[in-house]
Amino acid sequence: MDEQEYIESTPSVDHPKPIISIVGRPNVGKSTLYNRLTRSRDAIVDDRPGVTRDRMVGVGRVGALPYWVVDTGGIESDDEEIHSLMREQVDFALHDSDAVIFIVDGRDGATPVDFDIAKLLRQSPKISVYLAVNKAEGLDRAMIAADFYQLGLDQPTIISGKNGDGVVRLMNRVLEETEARQSAEQSSYVIPEGVAKLAIVGRPNVGKSTLLNTLVGEERVVVYDMPGTTRDSIHVPFKFADKEYVLIDTAGMRKKSRIDDRVERFSVMKTLRAVELAQVVAIVLDARDGIVDQDNRLINLVFTSGRSLMILVNKWDGMSAYERDQVRAQIDRKFGHMGNIPIEFISAKLGKNIDVIMPLIDKLYDSAMTDMSTGQINRILKEAEEKRNPPMVGNYRIKLKFGHQGGMNPPHVIIHGNQLDKLPQTYQRYLSNTFEREFNMVGTKVRLSLKTSDNPYKPDENSRKSKDKVKYRGGGRGKAK
Template sequence: MIPIIVLIGRTNVGKSTLFNILTKTRDALVINYPGITRDRQYGYCKLQLNQKVMLIDTAGLDMKLNEIQKKAHEQTLIAIKESHLILFVVDAHDGLMAQEYEIAQNIRTHHKKTILIINKIDGVNHASKINEFYSLGFEKIQKISASHNQGIDTLIKKHLIPWTNMTFKKEIINQNIKSKKSPIKVAFIGRPNVGKSTLINGILKEERMITCNIPGTTLDSISTSMKYNCKDYTLVDTAGASKKKKENNKIEKFSIIKTLQTIEKSNVILLILDASLQICHQDLSLADFIINSGKGIVVVMNKCDLLNSLEFKEVKESIKKQLKFLYFSRIHFISALYKKGIFQLFKSIHESYSESKRKISTSMLTRTMHIAIKKHQPPIIKGRRIKLKYAHLGSLNPPKIIIHGNQVKYLSLPYKRYLINFFYNALKIKGTPIQIQFKDNVNPYITNKN
């Protein structure tokens, strides 16, 4: 179980700025709900090595609302219910607003751990203005300036890391124990009506499979255990894909939080797209989120039966351009309705799972790295060329390659991408993202005079 942290507060108190600082990206998953002008963002915050949380940036929790804002407000309340920790953000420049007493009261009804974040402390000369917020009655308080990156390290080290360790240590241990015996968990992810349920139903009708339904989580998420070619799998149909309920409110029907939780619990993700529709920003953002989660990914273009030969050719060309960042993933063109190409998916699923746990020797990684260096040298910094000395495998699932050298902190992003691409091609890694971490070698002959 990955911890979920939600940022709430009035409009323009700096939630999105704090979100960007914590996730270290502006490319987080953005979901635009029908009829809502305010998007919600989802991203990962890496607290320390192999420890991360899911972060949700919500719409402003303002109490005087029009009809559209009320829908955004409802979604914020759903995010609060699904979360494990609340970061209540307030604005030191504005001072304490009467509305924030109402928000605080609303928070307490959910009985969730809460940290009060006093943002924009830069330029506030009157301590009394900041001290006003203590009357809200929250025990945990952190003063920051998100735009100036002030107080962020303290927030992470003093509050987030200890809370995560204390709250989820047992769950992580139990999850690791269970994962050794678990089947390959495959999540079917995609926008509503791309054919997730149809694909699962088509797969389960095959006679070579043994199936049994497992009670799903809330919001119509259903897991099914099965055996295919002597291998055990669990297929997970994500929230919003069920055809049993035709609810008028599509926002309530599709729970993005449940979908993201499913991604975290799975080994391989099938990103299902509708071949008859253009790839949209949400598809790309979802793909990016899957990559950042470190899960294996297989791209499935469904409903190819709706295309003629010319349209099929255009779809292939479009994929090459729009999904070029998924060059390591297998792409399948299928028709779930007519069961065309659906069982070829299992070869890619198993490949993706195996590659994510593939052990690569230090000698192989170091040799590959030196070949890459020979073809394209690292840049020269301050008269000295950056030296990459050796590489080894830091962890699996996803594979993390750690490269040691001198001045590696000066490596440019394009050169880092070059190395990643080189490892993919040289080692023939398919179906899983890989990560590279750089470490500067410490010279033992340089002593600290202090």
């Protein structure tokens, strides 16, 4: 998982954000367009081809709807390797995306590499491809567009990733058509109210499929292979102890034989989608590998998303006492700051310690969907303030007036008061931890929104300027007399 992941803390959704991938040969402006769409400078922009080596993933902010945007990275190779690397880049876009923006350089015209990429994109008619002609500033648009019709793709859109010309028009078209296509493909399966949506995620080969089969048994899983808004994620209803659950399944987890190694590497986008749709996320780690960088980034991704989280350390059998102590110490060092995250050590293959997982899922779901009354919130808020006063700002103390619930999954509390914009992060964590403890939450972090009241006695800036002008004019008239 070489990509940089980004996911916002938002409630789970029935329809995840579409994934828009940017493909093209080196140095045509993929990273510049990515930075403009995400309004960031995460991707490295350089005149040298192949500078972007890793895929970048961010939330698109240009257009009418939110979406994931992926910079698939530059191709840096000699002539012998360029075709295999180009195919890998396009394969990523086709397997994991809802739409592809194929970006070309208007000043260079259509090159042989552009023709090769276009040929690969035409082989997958299920994915919409949008041809964006970049770097066209100051050139005849009709003449530039004419050169790219020979690629056999859709109507070229002339843009400037650097200046932003045509980018909004392009994204409005991409999102409008993608949304219409997703609505037409929407599944008729409706998840019953009160049923937990579970995602089991992790690196390839850590035992996700084995765990699922051990939990519910492959022959007992009722599978509805009806795609929702994505091609790679389906709902798998199943029962355990006469209670209903829905697994948010990513392609290849249940039937891994259908997925080759090349596609399995592209797991991060499937993970993002599963996390968006879920209420409870179980992350599976391989105890024999220890905590590798991919595990660390994945856990932080889910933690940041606000989903209720549990960590399952698999393949615990056959390890020595010393090896187990080392893994425990590593987990405590890396994830101890996350607080009430449950960590279980299991063997999915042998079924050891599996019986604790489903009750934990119930607790995590209940925590994610905690209904906090306004009276309870204000009682807890008052007691927390009495035990530990907010800090002083100058001669005045920050005051917490009242609070109320703003949402679930993750639980969200909105607090109103004075000077809350100056409330330290340490005190905010203290309040979050207090709410989690009082409501007996497990694996769930309470998110806070702080609303500062306006000071009615603070002089209005415009009013003050107006008075200053009146005084100045009055003084002038006095002098004239």
